[in-house]
Amino acid sequence: MNKNLVIIGVIAVLLIGGYFAYQAINKPVATVSDNQQKQQPSGETKTNDNQDQTNPIVVGVDVNVGQTHEIIYTDAGYSPSMLTIKVGDTVTWKNQSSAGDWVGSAMHPTHTVYSGTTLQQHCPDTSNTSFDECKADKSGESWSFTFTKAGAWGYHNHVNAKHFGKVTVE
Numbered sequence: 001m002n003k004n005l006v007i008i009g010v011i012a013v014l015l016i017g018g019y020f021a022y023q024a025i026n027k028p029v030a031t032v033s034d035n036q037q038k039q040q041p042s043g044e045t046k047t048n049d050n051q052d053q054t055n056p057i058v059v060g061v062d063v064n065v066g067q068t069h070e071i072i073y074t075d076a077g078y079s080p081s082m083l084t085i086k087v088g089d090t091v092t093w094k095n096q097s098s099a100g101d102w103v104g105s106a107m108h109p110t111h112t113v114y115s116g117t118t119l120q121q122h123c124p125d126t127s128n129t130s131f132d133e134c135k136a137d138k139s140g141e142s143w144s145f146t147f148t149k150a151g152a153w154g155y156h157n158h159v160n161a162k163h164f165g166k167v168t169v170e
């Protein structure tokens, strides 16, 4: 009798204790996770909306727009004398020499290599498409040309042809 009562008592204590322990463990956890699950979806939705709105701007930045490169002309010549650029890029020659600078496509004196036309045929080059400045600029002036053809394009100073350089367009 006593043994049975003890066993029943132990089982009862374990069941009751286990029930309260189960309630104590699960209730707070369930409440916290419920609150987190209710809060997070609205927050994540707003974050995703913001990312969707900014993505097109990031793609726009990646679009290749023609870059501008500088070549300085001094009494020593062109620097850099060799330059590699991309199709659509622009090169600006800045005359910091004490004399004139007339940037002209190879070969001197005809300037036919880039355009296929001679200096006499394409100057004055009002459309600025023949890779020929068509006049000598003065110290402190500059001239820009946008390359639309891939290739290795030699050039020189038409009024001082010992100064020359090359623009490689990829």
Ligand SMILES: [Cu+2]
Residues within 6 Å of the ligand: 104, 107, 108, 109, 110, 111, 156, 157, 158, 159, 161
């Ligand atoms: Cu020339």
